[in-house]
Amino acid sequence: MFVETLAKVDYSLRPITTLLPAPLIIRTYSFGRRWFLNRLFNSPPKEKILIPDKYSRKILGLEFQSPIFNAAGIFKEGFGYELAWREGAGAFLMGTITPSFRQGNRKDGYYLPFIPLPKSGSAINWLGLPNAGFEEIAKRVQNIEKHSGCPIGVSIAADPTAQGLDSLNGVLNGLEIFSNSQADFIELNESCPNVPHEHSDYHGSSIDSKLVERLEWISNNFLQKRKRHFPVIVKFSLDTKPEQIEELLRLLIDLGFDGVNFGNTSTDYEYYSQYLTNHEKQNFNYFTQKFGGGLSGEILKAKSLELCKIAQQLLAKIQPHNEFVIIRTGGISSADDLQASSDNLIMLNQWFSGYFENFAKNGHQLYSKILS
Numbered sequence: 001m002f003v004e005t006l007a008k009v010d011y012s013l014r015p016i017t018t019l020l021p022a023p024l025i026i027r028t029y030s031f032g033r034r035w036f037l038n039r040l041f042n043s044p045p046k047e048k049i050l051i052p053d054k055y056s057r058k059i060l061g062l063e064f065q066s067p068i069f070n071a072a073g074i075f076k077e078g079f080g081y082e083l084a085w086r087e088g089a090g091a092f093l094m095g096t097i098t099p100s101f102r103q104g105n106r107k108d109g110y111y112l113p114f115i116p117l118p119k120s121g122s123a124i125n126w127l128g129l130p131n132a133g134f135e136e137i138a139k140r141v142q143n144i145e146k147h148s149g150c151p152i153g154v155s156i157a158a159d160p161t162a163q164g165l166d167s168l169n170g171v172l173n174g175l176e177i178f179s180n181s182q183a184d185f186i187e188l189n190e191s192c193p194n195v196p197h198e199h200s201d202y203h204g205s206s207i208d209s210k211l212v213e214r215l216e217w218i219s220n221n222f223l224q225k226r227k228r229h230f231p232v233i234v235k236f237s238l239d240t241k242p243e244q245i246e247e248l249l250r251l252l253i254d255l256g257f258d259g260v261n262f263g264n265t266s267t268d269y270e271y272y273s274q275y276l277t278n279h280e281k282q283n284f285n286y287f288t289q290k291f292g293g294g295l296s297g298e299i300l301k302a303k304s305l306e307l308c309k310i311a312q313q314l315l316a317k318i319q320p321h322n323e324f325v326i327i328r329t330g331g332i333s334s335a336d337d338l339q340a341s342s343d344n345l346i347m348l349n350q351w352f353s354g355y356f357e358n359f360a361k362n363g364h365q366l367y368s369k370i371l372s
């Protein structure tokens with residue numbers, strides 16, 4: 001009850017906070033987010049909230065009690081399974097986890113900076129993948145008491161400070177560790193804007209050759225050798241160009257990946273700033289000039305639908321031999337959004353910003369409300 005009331009109060013006060021100086025908002029919310037999340041994970045609803053059977057679906061051999069679940073970044077440290085399952089989430093996605101412990105980004109006295117831009121329903125963060133590392137999180141996976149209808153996904157990424165073979169071996173180690181745990185699927189994060197990624201120098205509309213090399217290597221060294229059913233999907237940025245999707249899909253399907261997620265936060269500041277109010281623009285400019293960061297929330301809704309729609313249409317054309325899933329993430333916050341996904345045959349959705357917005361409105365009933 002306490003976390004629900006707190007979320008409601010915060011939600012009603014947020015629009016006023018836009019008027020405060022940016023440094024104060026960043027400090028308050030960067031600390032407040034973490035404090036709130038720790039309480040939320042330990043406050044699941046007393047009883048499991050019933051999700052009617054008609055919303056459950058079997059995808060990639062896994063049973064999802066509903067078509068929507070949390071995006072990576074909420075359950076970064078692997079705590080909160082009971083909360084997600086009892087609320088009615090289709091799955092529990094932990095991470096993003098990297099090979100070893102990372103404290104995350106810190107600059108000029110700001111730790112894990114985040115700023116809400118509530119009038120436009122968005123936010124921007126520069127967290128930099130704080131997490132406890134593969135070994136520690138795998139122990140936490142083993143401690144979870146699993147329930148049917150709520151599979152465990154683990155979002156993993158390479159160590160941003162490693163390069164070449166070291167970086168690939170790190171990811172391989174993670175895939176092996178989690179495939180030997182009770183995790184059910186992996187989401188490979190190829191898109192965090194807040195840490196460096198290895199890129200080639202080429203910037204055309206073709207996909208990056210270093211990315212192709214990485215995916216091929218993972219296919220040869222892990223996907224083709226899997227000892228059990230263990231789907232691996234790849235999460236890309238919502239800044240992916242529509243014209244790159246066909247090449248990406250064909251590559252992922254040929255290599256034996258099981259799905260794709262569009263996607264991760266955006267760094268297209270110029271494009272999205274048109275949707276911000278004047279006050280928000282000041283805060284946004286302060287944040288992006290100081291840290292950079294990835295944009296999340298409502299303003300990504302149209303883009304996530306556009307990219308997933310294209311992907312789904314291409315999938316119908318390619319007709320892969322094996323099941324391949326398109327997951328939509330970005331700006332999902334309402335029943336209409338889920339309907340738009342389902343109208344375009346997008347069967348799985350993830351939410352981050354929308355989760356908190358709906359939690360403020362409906363508390364633990366948020367899944368049953370958005371589905372009905």
Ligand SMILES: Cc1cc2nc3c(=O)[nH]c(=O)nc-3n(C[C@H](O)[C@H](O)[C@H](O)COP(=O)(O)O)c2cc1C
Nearest residue numbers: 071072073096125263264296297330331351352353
């Ligand atoms: C504070 C914060 C932390 C995030 N951390 C991660 C992460 O660790 N891994 C990841 O793949 N995405 C991460 N994301 C991106 C979200 O998973 C999601 O892709 C993005 O926020 C767009 O969805 P939304 O519009 O529902 O927020 C994070 C987003 C936010 C706002």
